[in-house]
Amino acid sequence: MCKNSVHHYEIVGSFLRPESLKKAREDVASGVISGDELKIIEDQAIRELVAKQKEIGLKVISDGEFRRSYWHLDFFWGFKGVEHNVMDQGYLFHGEETRADSARLTGKIEFNPDHPVLEEYKFLTEIADGTPIRQSIPAPAQLVAELVRGSNEEKVDEFYPDREVFYQDIAKAYRETILALYDLGCRDVKLDDCTWGMLVDKNFWTTMTNGEYDTQALQELYLRLNNDAIVDLPEDLHVTTHVCRGNYHSTWATSGGYEPVADTLLGNQNVEAFFLEFDDERSGDFEPLRFVPEEKHVVLGLVTSKDGQLEEKETVVKRIKEASKYVPLERLSLSPQCGFASTEEGNILTEEDQWKKLKLVIDVADEVWG
Template identity: 85%
Template sequence: MDKSYSLAPDFSWFIFSPDETALYTLQTTDGGENWTQGLVEGHMGRLRYRKASYYTPDSGILVTSVNKTSEAAAIQEFLRDTQKLVYQSASKTFVEHYDEIMAGTFHGEIINEECDEKWRNEIMCQTAAYHYEIVGSFLRPEELKQAREQFEAGQITAEELKAIEDEAIRTLVAKQKAVGLKTISDGEFRRSYWHLDFFWGFKGIEHNVMDQGYLFHGEETRADSARLNGRIQYNPNHPVFEEYVFLTTIADGLPIRQSIPAPAQLLAELVRGSNEDRVNEVYPDREVLYQDIAKAYRETILALYELGCRDIKLDDCTWGMLVDKNFWETMTNGVYDTQQLQKLYLRLNNDAIADLPEDLHVTTHVCRGNYHSTWATSGGYEPIADTLLGNQDVAAFFLEFDDDRSGDFEPLRFVPAEKQVVLGLVTSKDGKLEGKDTLISRIKEASQYVPLERLSLSPQCGFASTEEGNILTEEEQWAKVSLVIDVANEVWGQKA
């Protein structure tokens, strides 16, 4: 080990694997005579949420490229001989520059002047945590919409449709990389709806068409739905698995976020209108239904984990419906007690994600409806904040705050200290760009309730929760994404 710089008695290097999937420590307690290695985080996509916990005032930082290994001796040998030892911060430097380091704007002293310049620049970008996110769905290109119409009309085969979907997703992923996103999705390009297609993939659930769609503000949705045709079971051939595997082949090592509708959302669909008749037939004991939903979800999530998925987002409109008393009473004819529903939805969601692997990052997104630039409900988070924000077992909450329908930030006081909040301040419903100063001011306002380091910025929802998409152009869509990144970089001092 090169000891041309001073070490504190207790000192740690932090080492990134070359594919950005793992973070290791190399630690000494005797001033560098002996070293031990440990795995800090097996999934780099989660670092932005827990960045501060990796550093102490007596630690150092090393950002380098190292082969994955469980042998501390191999890492020592690598560090002794490598030409890619780039940045270091000894304990004194760390204390002096603590604020810069925690903000991601300080990268230490260059101790190898001959290191390749391009490689150094790439590493500098990797060291900065980021505070910008995307909810998931993107506008479908016209050629994909046309292909779906042709498939429904029997003019092309399923294989031909899939080939067109594959190419559209390749193009989308390239655009996500180019704009600077650090977590990617397939844009939900293979789905007609953000939720129903996933439901149809379970055993025991079928596609049906109801007499009426959901009533949004000034518009009615298509009337497709999901109802029971047997007990709900995990399906090893669920389409989501093939979809995820395809995305891994084109992600180039970037973290993938897999969005799925929440278990509570499935229950809400199954008891919607006449669908509930099937529930009563198949599940005379509702307790068995709740157990089957949680079991099918949990097995599906674990199967995704086995395929390499480490980031799951549960999209959930049920909470957005509960905040609007008038909407809920209209939809249910006043049958349901919303307080009891809150407890039930919380239980369903938490049961489905209980005892999952520690390195599986689970978040949730709360929405008030997003269909063709219209919305379904209005109301602030206060009526559900204690239950949802205080008790749902997720690492982060994606919350829409793009207009007055979402209320103020005060309910964020219920968010536990270890959890993150992604502020959906940029609307995805139209193409008009928000003012940077306004967004920055609102982020600062939210930081009165959740510290700035635990906040991030995103659009309020996806750009196309259904294949119709919202009413804006693709150029306006990407301008919105760029705005989110630019504002986040300005607020948190990051490199995109």
């Protein structure tokens, strides 16, 4: 692994949308402004965000996912053969329900040379001025989970009576999209993936399956999908993954430590680093990190992005040292546990809180790693 692909302090990628951007989206929805006018406002908001990320000293930047409504669905809608649909119910989080948007098939899945993520990346390179960019996209496993969710699966049955072809097309479309990003100069891609975070929660899963809790077959499928999408990529293209248990408006979807999926995920997914959620007791202990291969890196999400209360520096340092019993300190990093706005609603904290959290991450990293 290139030693410069992961730093000792990191971000997950999404940032709170500024009020100007939120209002602009409302104005587009009500017909007050056009999509072109929205883009101008997005451009300015991203410029300001990039400047702030550089100002506080981040080594790798993002566009905050400011052009997306969701961390995952907007990307799915960009593929050929996938459409935006609205279901009867949104995702159920602890005490909240999301909007009911989803993604379903309209035909075979294919790479789209006009995928919005390519324009997102091109604009960011224009203003990054040489600062490295990490492009976050949802994992292939997450797309499969969405396309077979509820009534969406009827369309999968229609277009893919042979599931093997379905899986192959997803991997192909992903790989071609990643290579298109590479051609634009991208050398750092992160696969965001909540599927594993669902599998760790026995109560959640037994409810989903009427009492069954044997997820090994599904784990193997998710592993295969994610690995097939990143096979035979250029050696200087760095791929990492972020795994959490849901992040919406400061709420969560599932609970449980990584132990039930650790051997499959941590031991066998062909990424360079794992961004993992460890911000509270729901995340379990560090023991599953024993499955991480010697050449791989772990980014510890010890600072919560779900509220504005600042963690005690000494507590974070102590937890990093606890994790180093399983992964050597030189292969550990620190980050928030997730993004600050996985959807455009954002978590319940202020922009000032957001930057204080990142300043804490940097300060702790400077103390621990120098």
